[in-house]
Amino acid sequence: MTHAFSRAADEKVDIRVGTVVFTIMHFVPLLAFFTGVHWSAWIIMAVLYLARVFFITAGYHRYFAHRSYRMGRFMQFLMGVAGTTAVQKGPLWWAAHHRHHHKHSDDQEDIHSPKRGFWWSHTGWILCKKYDKTHHDLIPDFTKYPELRFIDKFDWIAPLLLGVAVWGLGYWITGTGVGAWGITLVGFFLSTVLTWHATFTVNSLAHVFGNRRFATRDTSRNNLWIALATGGEGWHNNHHHYPGAACQGFYWYEIDTSWYVLKALSWVGLVSGLRRPPAHVLEKHLIKKGAADLGMFQTHWERAVKALADAQAKAGDVAIEQKQALEEMLSATRAKVEEFAKASAEKAASLMPNKEPEAVN
């Protein structure tokens, strides 16, 4: 498939320790065929999967990246530590990169847009050393806390302790070292790999498969299956339309389990100020009401332009002037489309009532 955007030479999977460990992690659970697996390992796996998906969805994403609700400083620290157990680097790294994604969704700058390649958006960009750094400038509101900077830097401590704890639990349950390893391989390692890919699908599949309710400037989709696997993150088109909400399911039938847990936590006072999309936001940019879907229009156009340019580059027998003229025309049209999209989005934004989001607790 032709990708709309090409990647720079330094945007590649770098072969290094992290990449090797990441790859091996996918095969480690298979060792359970040799150790055997106690039935309780499957329960531990399910619990650790669901819990860590929640810490990433509700913590790293909806809190650290989007500040869609409030927490006290100690709760915020606990949520950060809990998030690191999912082995997806630190909360500041994660949230800063995600803020960048919303700023540049599916444009040339978006690091993990599927427009740069599906596997790149899923896992490739994470294994590229160019994107290792935490961009503190994108997250000054949380970088100011030294305890968050500490867990962002030492993001391996909590997962290591969790792995050891699962092994200890396995030993307590089975009474043997081999039994403990069986429980660790499934309970810790397999659930970690599954949690990774659940999160990654939001960057890859949720920008490719599903329905679009809102005409956003990106390719985000609403997808029930991704929502079920990620604790509610599959309503990604809703989310790109209104990223400030603590819920991503905007209607009762859009299942969003992280939202239900956040609601429950708000009843006991552990979190507060959960934001929901205001009514007027739900009525804006609805595709079924005729809103121009510039995000998808732009996507198809970019792909066509790239395919034409590639074909031109390959066709050696085309006269050089013809080639140049076509390239100029393509880039001029592309610039016009981008200008048009920008102007439309600005116009649409100017029509939005300037209202603060409603805080519902």
Ligand SMILES: [Zn+2]
């Ligand atoms: Zn997205």
Ligand SMILES: [Zn+2]
């Ligand atoms: Zn987001």
